[in-house]
Amino acid sequence: MISVKEAKNIILNSTQNFGIEEIPFIKSVGRILKEEIVADRDFPPFNRVSMDGIAIDYKAFEKGQRAFHIEGIQAAGSKQITLQNSENCIEVMTGAVLPNNANTVIRYEDVTIKNGIATITIDSIHENQNVHPKGKDGKVRDILIHQNKKIAAAEIGVLATVGKSKVKVAKQPKVMIISTGDELVGVDEIPLEHQIRRSNVFTLVSLLERLNIPSETAHITDDKTVLKQKIETYLQEYDVLLFSGAVSKGKFDFLPQVFDELGVEKLFHRVAQRPGKPFFYGQTNNCIVFGFPGNPISTFGNCLAYFYPWYYKSVGIEMQEKTAILTEDVLFKPNLTYFLQVKLSDKFGHTLATPIKGNGSGDLASLVNADAFIQLPNDKSEFKSGEVYNVIRYR
Amino acid sequence: MISVKEAKNIILNSTQNFGIEEIPFIKSVGRILKEEIVADRDFPPFNRVSMDGIAIDYKAFEKGQRAFHIEGIQAAGSKQITLQNSENCIEVMTGAVLPNNANTVIRYEDVTIKNGIATITIDSIHENQNVHPKGKDGKVRDILIHQNKKIAAAEIGVLATVGKSKVKVAKQPKVMIISTGDELVGVDEIPLEHQIRRSNVFTLVSLLERLNIPSETAHITDDKTVLKQKIETYLQEYDVLLFSGAVSKGKFDFLPQVFDELGVEKLFHRVAQRPGKPFFYGQTNNCIVFGFPGNPISTFGNCLAYFYPWYYKSVGIEMQEKTAILTEDVLFKPNLTYFLQVKLSDKFGHTLATPIKGNGSGDLASLVNADAFIQLPNDKSEFKSGEVYNVIRYR
Numbered sequence: 143m144i145s146v147k148e149a150k151n152i153i154l155n156s157t158q159n160f161g162i163e164e165i166p167f168i169k170s171v172g173r174i175l176k177e178e179i180v181a182d183r184d185f186p187p188f189n190r191v192s193m194d195g196i197a198i199d200y201k202a203f204e205k206g207q208r209a210f211h212i213e214g215i216q217a218a219g220s221k222q223i224t225l226q227n228s229e230n231c232i233e234v235m236t237g238a239v240l241p242n243n244a245n246t247v248i249r250y251e252d253v254t255i256k257n258g259i260a261t262i263t264i265d266s267i268h269e270n271q272n273v274h275p276k277g278k279d280g281k282v283r284d285i286l287i288h289q290n291k292k293i294a295a296a297e298i299g300v301l302a303t304v305g306k307s308k309v310k311v312a313k314q315p316k317v318m319i320i321s322t323g324d325e326l327v328g329v330d331e332i333p334l335e336h337q338i339r340r341s342n343v344f345t346l347v348s349l350l351e352r353l354n355i356p357s358e359t360a361h362i363t364d365d366k367t368v369l370k371q372k373i374e375t376y377l378q379e380y381d382v383l384l385f386s387g388a389v390s391k392g393k394f395d396f397l398p399q400v401f402d403e404l405g406v407e408k409l410f411h412r413v414a415q416r417p418g419k420p421f422f423y424g425q426t427n428n429c430i431v432f433g434f435p436g437n438p439i440s441t442f443g444n445c446l447a448y449f450y451p452w453y454y455k456s457v458g459i460e461m462q463e464k465t466a467i468l469t470e471d472v473l474f475k476p477n478l479t480y481f482l483q484v485k486l487s488d489k490f491g492h493t494l495a496t497p498i499k500g501n502g503s504g505d506l507a508s509l510v511n512a513d514a515f516i517q518l519p520n521d522k523s524e525f526k527s528g529e530v531y532n533v534i535r536y537r
Numbered sequence: 538m539i540s541v542k543e544a545k546n547i548i549l550n551s552t553q554n555f556g557i558e559e560i561p562f563i564k565s566v567g568r569i570l571k572e573e574i575v576a577d578r579d580f581p582p583f584n585r586v587s588m589d590g591i592a593i594d595y596k597a598f599e600k601g602q603r604a605f606h607i608e609g610i611q612a613a614g615s616k617q618i619t620l621q622n623s624e625n626c627i628e629v630m631t632g633a634v635l636p637n638n639a640n641t642v643i644r645y646e647d648v649t650i651k652n653g654i655a656t657i658t659i660d661s662i663h664e665n666q667n668v669h670p671k672g673k674d675g676k677v678r679d680i681l682i683h684q685n686k687k688i689a690a691a692e693i694g695v696l697a698t699v700g701k702s703k704v705k706v707a708k709q710p711k712v713m714i715i716s717t718g719d720e721l722v723g724v725d726e727i728p729l730e731h732q733i734r735r736s737n738v739f740t741l742v743s744l745l746e747r748l749n750i751p752s753e754t755a756h757i758t759d760d761k762t763v764l765k766q767k768i769e770t771y772l773q774e775y776d777v778l779l780f781s782g783a784v785s786k787g788k789f790d791f792l793p794q795v796f797d798e799l800g801v802e803k804l805f806h807r808v809a810q811r812p813g814k815p816f817f818y819g820q821t822n823n824c825i826v827f828g829f830p831g832n833p834i835s836t837f838g839n840c841l842a843y844f845y846p847w848y849y850k851s852v853g854i855e856m857q858e859k860t861a862i863l864t865e866d867v868l869f870k871p872n873l874t875y876f877l878q879v880k881l882s883d884k885f886g887h888t889l890a891t892p893i894k895g896n897g898s899g900d901l902a903s904l905v906n907a908d909a910f911i912q913l914p915n916d917k918s919e920f921k922s923g924e925v926y927n928v929i930r931y932r
């Protein structure tokens with residue numbers, strides 16, 4: 143049995159590269175950018191008026207002039223016009239090009255206009271005010287977004303601005319999620335007394351959707367021959383197999399043996415953690431196998447603790463560690479890393495983690511009341527209120 | 538001009554109810570639950586074995602017996618069998634029903650099995666160990682998820698478990714996003730010198746996608762007649778209109794006047810904030826109108842600061858306030874609430890906010906380097922490193 147730290151190292155050292163694909167930019171939210179996004183022109187592309195008002199030549203103001211004959215209007219989206227007489231002004235709109243020969247904009251609030259004459263009503267203005275100079279935010283060919291950024295709404299705006307209607311992103315792995323266990327029936331079925339409905343595959347589908355990874359699901363009966371036959375096919379067809387169940391010490395926990403017979407290299411089996419001790423991790427040449435224990439909280443927590451960082455590293459991102467402050471003492475004696483469900487709250491810039499009392503790894507309902515796992519290390523057994531530990535959020 | 542606080546109050550007092558719809562549970566992630574989810578049976582539904590091993594009658598152990606003849610196997614998913622002789626044992630698998638007449642499970646690790654006899658190798662066990670008793674996590678008809686919960690992966694697992702293949706959620710508003718501004722061209726076009734590409738509608742689409750709200754987009758030219766005609770139709774057909782641009786003091790900022798002529802009740806226009814001062818907010822009997830200023834950061838920030846809480850309250854959720862600790866002094870003199878872009882980081886359970894130097898409200902590229910806005914109130918102008926303020930995250 144290896145430690146959580148060792149398990150995580152092994153997982154981060156067996157990441158894969160799924161390649162790159164080009165997709166419409168508007169579909170790219172949540173995906174990992176795989177090209178540098180460069181400015182196709184200066185940002186802004188012209189001396190841009192940033193207030194509605196009048197544009198003048200500052201020299202005239204400096205000489206004491208306050209009343210300016212209005213020569214014309216420069217609207218946003220119109221070709222640049224020219225201030226013909228430096229003692230006149232041009233009305234200008236936000237987003238417009240600053241007219242030729244003008245250099246300073248006075249907003250309407252500081253001007254009165256009567257009979258075609260704009261009179262400045264304040265004494266203090268400065269040259270170039272309310273002008274957003276060409277190239278100030280970025281020069282043509284500047285890198286605006288570096289590759290390996292997770293695309294969100296802000297990046298969508300930049301992609302649109304530079305005309306990247308298609309964008310290169312990391313391809314997603316092809317994932318199959320497989321449940322085992324003869325006690326499981328479908329969501330639409332009425333279980334007999336000794337049966338329960340399938341739930342883990344659906345939580346896994348949802349956890350992968352958070353990463354924008356589509357997935358397929360299957361259920362295989364606890365029959366070794368059938369398991370072996372189906373898994374052999376899946377190992378060929380998918381980049382990743384996620385299993386829920388059949389990796390522990392039970393008589394019908396055939397998976398580790400089946401993996402072995404199918405040539406899956408075991409990278410580890412059993413991790414010193416609760417929940418999720420029987421976790422299996424292995425690989426073939428072209429497929430990674432996560433064998434999560436079948437208890438709902440084990441499957442859920444292990445997917446977050448292991449699949450997530452494996453995926454992020456595979457597509458080029460390092461997951462930021464999050465921390466939180468325990469609000470209650472916790473006693474946990476086994477020599478295991480304890481992933482404890484907590485409710486997070488925010489107070490004065492502090493993240494507080496309050497343990498949620500569950501009933502062990504079968505208690506899916508308690509996950510509803512929590513929103514993270516706090517990771518309590520195995521090298522001690524008393525965890526005090528006020529101490530800080532890593533947390534894995536799931537909302 | 539009203540304060541940010543007043544504006545937010547007005548917005549939260551003009552929320553709408555879009556009704557309820559029933560959708561497949563697996564599509565419900567991110568939606569707001571509109572029914573109580575109750576246990577259809579006890580949780581667990583039977584005395585559930587929680588370790589692979591043997592099940593015995595504890596009394597036999599208490600009397601000193603350590604070697605037990607194996608009567609049979611109780612697999613997960615099999616009908617409950619009965620321990621016929623209280624001095625024998627039954628092999629049991631995780632997830633199985635505890636056999637009749639047995640009450641205690643000893644895991645395989647603590648047993649040796651030879652010639653059909655299981656011998657317990659430890660001295661200390663306790664009655665009922667490794668059994669997850671029927672109904673311990675919840676009783677039939679208990680409420681497992683309360684309504685108005687935002688559905689995430691944990692809730693998906695519970696919905697599957699109780700057989701809710703369809704689930705009632707808040708309907709989403711029907712939203713149209715409209716850009717104005719004659720300087721705008723499409724993402725696929727090559728802009729002339731005085732033109733720029735449309736970007737705000739796409740950032741708005743993405744910000745709404747984060748809320749699982751689908752939206753449509755349109756662009757209207759800066760022509761008052763066309764604007765009026767199109768908006769009249771949209772006001773009839775949509776629950777919400779989001780505008781970007783044409784709400785300021787420019788000669789072609791026709792929207793406030795058009796709204797007035799179309800009978801849109803102005804709830805406010807202009808808020809004491811930067812960015813986004815010219816923000817317009819109004820309503821008709823059946824439509825809410827958000828008129829965001831056209832600068833990219835104004836549109837982006839105002840959508841987060843106003844549309845998000847309006848939406849969440851409309852569907853039944855109160856947004857939790859988040860806070861962060863400034864890492865640098867900030868000086869901001871105008872009597873305005875300042876929404877400043879910050880990069881958040883996590884250190885020892887503290888959330889730190891480091892200001893990102895942008896070039897004003899036109900600088901979309903600076904949003905890429907930040908991940909939140911910190912909200913600095915207008916009642917002071919010096920904000921010190923170490924002070925705590927509200928933040929609005931966008932990643």
